[in-house]
Amino acid sequence: MSGFDVGARLKQLRVQRDLSQRELAKRAGVTNSTISLIEQNSVSPSVSSLKKILDALPVTISEFFAGEQLSREQVFYRASELTEIGDGILSWRLVGARRPNRRMSILHERYPPGADTGEDMLEHDGEEGGVIISGTIELTVGGDVQLLTAGDAYYFDSRLPHRFRNVSDSECVIVSANNPPSFSDGGNAQHHA
Amino acid sequence: MSGFDVGARLKQLRVQRDLSQRELAKRAGVTNSTISLIEQNSVSPSVSSLKKILDALPVTISEFFAGEQLSREQVFYRASELTEIGDGILSWRLVGARRPNRRMSILHERYPPGADTGEDMLEHDGEEGGVIISGTIELTVGGDVQLLTAGDAYYFDSRLPHRFRNVSDSECVIVSANNPPSFSDGGNAQHHA
DNA sequence: TGATGGTGTCAAGGATCTTCAACAAGAACG
DNA sequence: CGTTCTTGTTGAAGATCCTTGACACCATCA
Numbered sequence A, B: 001m002s003g004f005d006v007g008a009r010l011k012q013l014r015v016q017r018d019l020s021q022r023e024l025a026k027r028a029g030v031t032n033s034t035i036s037l038i039e040q041n042s043v044s045p046s047v048s049s050l051k052k053i054l055d056a057l058p059v060t061i062s063e064f065f066a067g068e069q070l071s072r073e074q075v076f077y078r079a080s081e082l083t084e085i086g087d088g089i090l091s092w093r094l095v096g097a098r099r100p101n102r103r104m105s106i107l108h109e110r111y112p113p114g115a116d117t118g119e120d121m122l123e124h125d126g127e128e129g130g131v132i133i134s135g136t137i138e139l140t141v142g143g144d145v146q147l148l149t150a151g152d153a154y155y156f157d158s159r160l161p162h163r164f165r166n167v168s169d170s171e172c173v174i175v176s177a178n179n180p181p182s183f184s185d186g187g188n189a190q191h192h193a
Numbered sequence C: 001t002g003a004t005g006g007t008g009t010c011a012a013g014g015a016t017c018t019t020c021a022a023c024a025a026g027a028a029c030g
Numbered sequence D: 001c002g003t004t005c006t007t008g009t010t011g012a013a014g015a016t017c018c019t020t021g022a023c024a025c026c027a028t029c030a
Helices: A006-016 A021-028 A032-039 A047-055 A061-065 B006-016 B021-028 B032-039 B047-055 B061-065
Strands: A091-095 A105-111 A127-134 A136-141 A144-149 A153-157 A162-165 A172-179 B091-095 B105-111 B127-134 B136-141 B144-149 B153-157 B162-165 B172-179
Touching (some): A006 A061, A021 A047, A047 B047, A136 A172, A144 A153, A153 B105, B021 B047, B032 B047, B136 B172, B144 B153
Antiparallel strands (some): A105 A172, B105 B172, B136 B144
């Protein structure tokens, strides 16, 4: 049912790190039996157990399940099929979220008035760029701040601290891309890109 | 212990899709109680249960848990600063054309009625994706043809033969990205991406 | 008003996961 | 050879998850 060999994957990671079942169990706060049974697929672990074990490796659950692929890759995405990764305020719609090894994230973003990626500037690897479709956005990159409006664009190295903020009183829409994909999955968006 | 609010995340996805607990349960092959308890974090679901539920959304486990964790180049581009690489009919406006080693090309594209990337399908290395801003475009990728309209999107491996064609009687606007950048400088555009 | 259909919640018990404790196999050593 | 340490496995008991079958709440509608 799983379509994904949890046991084999766990064993792979454990052996890779040269750990015994007991050693891993000890670090994870579970028993060696648990590891054994999971590796044999005799049980389907609870998320909490799996989390404990992966934390000890350490590997994120998301990483653990990466490679759990789709049969045929999707090319066309109806508007309703974009993966919503908004947090209730900002709305980010990701193209091809489930694509396993894609090189880019493409986003249809909506910033309502007041929306803000946060006072703590974003910094991460890769590059990102985008085009303002409508509205106005205040973009801070490095030390620079600019107000961009429809038709304007940006492109920068994501290692520069950056922040998006809609200081106007109307919605701002942006289409952006980043590489490598920082939204490798539809997770609850913590930030823009 | 999870450091990740499984219940809230599930509820978010379910509500986003406008499904009741019972409806989702039915599709997933579990009971509504299961959904209820998980959403309240009263239990930590087994991976197999969670998988069944996510399959019904559909969302990959990796997606579900994503977000669990965690030089002086030009940055801002005024609309007028985008590099026009159109051929008189099609209009492609490239962000950061001069950037020497950028990883992506980002384009603001305009397809007037009848515009066509050509009968000879395009094929090249890399990946490309985009979002339709307005109008309608006929996109052919591999053997598939789709009519995409505002809000729709696409993403594909550029080695698949592809072609963009505006078969409507109004302009179509797209913002797209491709990697690696297939457009270097203002060179005469031979094709779309 | 009562009937109906929708929602989410919850106790009890059956099903499954996890632990405890034992076991067997192999390696290192004298 | 036996002792000791390690490894992974496994049966039975305990803990947790999942289902059954309620229940209360809120709509709509006659």
